[in-house]
Amino acid sequence: MLWMRSIHRFLLHHFIFVCFLCTVFIFGYSLIYFLGDDQNQVLDFSEYDDNITFWSNDYHISPIHDLKNTLTPLGVRFIDESLSASCSTTKTCAKHLYVLSTLNGMNPNQSIRKRFYEFYKDDPLMNHVDAFVCFHPAAMCELFMPFNRTIIVIASTRYELGRFAVDEWNQWNQNLRLIASDSRNVVAANNLYDAEYIRYFTGINTTVLPHMCAYTNVHYRSVNTRSEFILFPSNSYVQFTQQFFEELNVSIKKAKTSIIVQPLRKLYHTYDYSDLVRHPGIIYLPYQVSTMSIFEQYTMNIPLFFPSIDLLTEWHLKYSLVYDRTWDKVFTGKGKSRSAIPPYDLNTTVPDPNNEFDRSSIYYWLKYADYYQWPYITYFESIDDLVSKLLQTNLNYISEQMSIYNQRKQSKLLEDWQNILKRISTSSKFLMKKEKTQ
Ligand SMILES: *[C@@H]1O[C@H](CO)[C@@H](O)[C@H](O)[C@H]1NC(C)=O
Ligand SMILES: *[C@@H]1O[C@H](CO)[C@@H](O)[C@H](O)[C@H]1NC(C)=O
Ligand SMILES: *[C@@H]1O[C@H](CO)[C@@H](O)[C@H](O)[C@H]1NC(C)=O
Ligand SMILES: *[C@@H]1O[C@H](CO)[C@@H](O)[C@H](O)[C@H]1NC(C)=O
Ligand SMILES: *[C@@H]1O[C@H](CO)[C@@H](O)[C@H](O)[C@H]1NC(C)=O
Ligand SMILES: *[C@@H]1O[C@H](CO)[C@@H](O)[C@H](O)[C@H]1NC(C)=O
16 A cells, blocks of 8 residues: 555645646636636626627628727727628627527517526626617617617618517507607617608607718729729619610610710629729619618719609609518518508508509608718619710719718717717716726
């Protein structure tokens, strides 16, 4: 038993060293365990201590990307756990998100909503959050209501996305009115069409918080190095682009000019912003009433050409040009003549926004599209008229005016956001957070 005696002696002599080894082992093991299972336990949240912190779980990467770009310089911090299929582009894929996932997040059922709240109500990271922001789907914010903090809803498309069943849509309207009734919250849309659309169904006086999309970092050049005008066609279900080009060719020949118009994807498989600003201008056959691309191009001061509202109404009736305007059309390929739910004000004289057959209704609602609200956009009444506008428009003048307008728009937007941030920074939640960390 000599070897046992020597081990015993070794342990006695090196007691401290053995203790140290044990400690290192236990500590290392738990660290690996925590890192693997729950990063929250070892992450440092101090960057959120002094600063207003927004939480987001969008299914669209661009609106939140733009908001970060606008508000990060003002000291706002973001916890962005994206559920979008394109999240790898912005490196914002949800990694430390629990209960909620891409599969259940578009319309989480009651049990998931409850589990989400139960999981996060005492979570150290969630305790740093001052406000939730929801663009797409806007209804994601229903999930955050139990947390009793600032909620910022900014619809970037028709706000019933994810709540199509009649009872779910009505419940969402009720919740949205509840959200709007609390002065800590904001109910907005990033465009006037969606702001008016929400008002039609809920009676809420929404505001418009548009995008700047200043992240493109390039601007229109007064000397174009590419001669082609770019055509952004409607979506691929719309059988009109071919006919448009045939008629355009006839008009160009008639005008005896050498103008060249090419569809975007023929010019570029994937484009950089710096590609777009080299061209003289962009012509749209719009598939939607507001898109991030139009925001981006307007901010880049690129001259834009759109069908006049009369022409677009005509083309929409004939070819469903603004294909993505209603969810019925997007999901079934068939437009409806009415919405699934009635308007908030049963006596309203405003026509149904989801009527895809009535000319005056389509006209009424299309006029709220971004491209009929912003100045310095060039409208054409026909394809012949487009050719003459392409020839006669003073592109550099238009671009300079857009640039001036963009500066004004930016200062107004920053002012609006500063007012919202001021309100959050005096909220009890934010003050409590600061108190705890001081
Ligand atoms: C908080 O925001 C301010 C600007 O308002 C910024 O200077 C500061 O660095 C931010 N703090 C942290 C911890 O990021
Ligand atoms: C809620 O959704 C989850 C997963 O999506 C499902 O497992 C569960 O059965 C659903 N619960 C109810 C009450 O429908
Ligand atoms: C929600 O928060 C507000 C302000 O922080 C507080 O006055 C109110 O009592 C809270 N409501 C609930 C239900 O906890
Ligand atoms: C919305 O604004 C209109 C006009 O200013 C006003 O008459 C109406 O009461 C407001 N509605 C709500 C819900 O605040
Ligand atoms: C229009 O003309 C261009 C250039 O001449 C040609 O490349 C294109 O194929 C024509 N498109 C149609 C639809 O005729
Ligand atoms: C709507 O119209 C009906 C009948 O004209 C009237 O009795 C009712 O008070 C109106 N409702 C509202 C909310 O104005």
